[in-house]
Amino acid sequence: MSSDTLVVEDLVAGYGEVVALDKVTITAGTATITAVLGANGAGKTTLLRAISGMVRPRGGRILLDGADRTGRSPENMARAGIAHVPEGQGVIAELTVEENLRIGMMSWPGIGGRRADRAAALAEAYERFGSLADRRRKLAATLSGGERQMLVIARALVARPRVLLLDEPSLGLAPRIMTQVMDMVVRLSRENGITIVLVEQNARGALAIADRGVVLNLGRVVASADAATLAADVALRHHYLGF
């Protein structure tokens, strides 16, 4: 049985008077993929923002490997091992491909680690993502949508996080590219042992690769089970997930 890398207990968060998360509890086991699903406005993005420190929780706890990280800043969360890729903001377009990858190392202990380690991390990323190797000196702005997502995932690989929060990584991508991105997400989890929390509008695709699923509605958890169980629940799917 896997231990839980990430535990979110009774999390409350919001914006002004709006309560976007109302005592949300989720757990994500080591090297697993947890899909967070729900309609627009359910609180999925707020959940990731609260975990990564972009939104300060008003209640509840966030535990990473048993250590309480509640209320920490995004920088401290990143250095603790939580990487968050917000929707549509994965890469810094004005930097080159290689510079974007080097940004991923900024969360390493010791201000980016030793040169040999950095070189090895870049080499591993280029070996796995050959198309990025060819364009390492090009600005990220010149990449296609699919290539940008590949760069995002490559940077996640370089960052070596304990937990990776992905917000709609397949948004706007062609189906073929979407499949490639999802395959890469699975490899990050299985081969690199990264715990992944995945927010996706494409619920069907997310449940196909996830180990576990959590369904949010109006800031509350309405279902939490292994992915196969959720996918088989027709009523739940029709009511909350739209398929």
Place this chain on the structure above:
Amino acid sequence: MVEFLQFTLSGLSFGMIYAAIALSLVLIWRGTRLLNFAQGGMAMFTTYIAIEVIHGTGSYWAGFAVALAAGAVLGTVAELAVIRPALGKPELNAVIITIGLLILIEGLAGIFYGGQYRSFPAAFSVIGLRAGSTPLGVSRFDLFVAAAVLATTLLLALGFRYTSAGLRMRAAAFNATVARLSGIRVARVVTVGWALAGLLGALAGVLVSPSTFLYPNSMDSIFVFGFTAAVIGGLDSPAGGVVGGLLLGLALSYAGGYLGSQGSDLTPLVALGILVVVLMLRPDGIFSGTRVRRV
């Protein structure tokens, strides 16, 4: 032809000063999206510190070094104590705060150093160089000004381009959200940006003061020209700030030189005219790129 050469070299020399101010404004703008109206005042104050050190030690270079260090310290203190508390609030708050900081600094300078005009020594001879019998319109000190600003700009450019600290600063400037989520302490990076801007401003202050004398408001017009240069080049572009400064310096030198006795009175108008034309034709500046706006 000789006149043209003299005006060109003189314009480039002053243009370097405007470029230094422009670069300091761009550094702060990129980090905080804030225009530091106190930049000129901070440069003036560090120049007063320099002159006190020069008179106390007898060494120009001691005063020069202390001015740069004081500029970095003043920039750091200003960001930590005055600007950071205003970030995240309505943008107008920070603008008013920098104007207030300018008034405070100029007031303190008047209190500590008095309001009379003071001369400031030049590092090298200000006597114009000649090519044979032809005056070139530029002195050794002018060459030093150009070299100092170019060297500083080059060092900054190399630092931004090839160091991890520079990468952190660029990442924070381009996308603070992704930078923070990557573990970059953006607040600390912003402070470093203010320190560098303070150093650049101090450099501009000690380089221009031999020509303008030193008094509490001596950097106000220099700030306006530096701001104009930054807007011409593009507030997001360090290279644009430098080029903008040089272009402005040339334009003002030609206007002052060729418009006769009225020329020097018309230079503020010329600067304003250039600013208006640039804002009408290319509002983001000459070096601006196409911006994608998310809707």
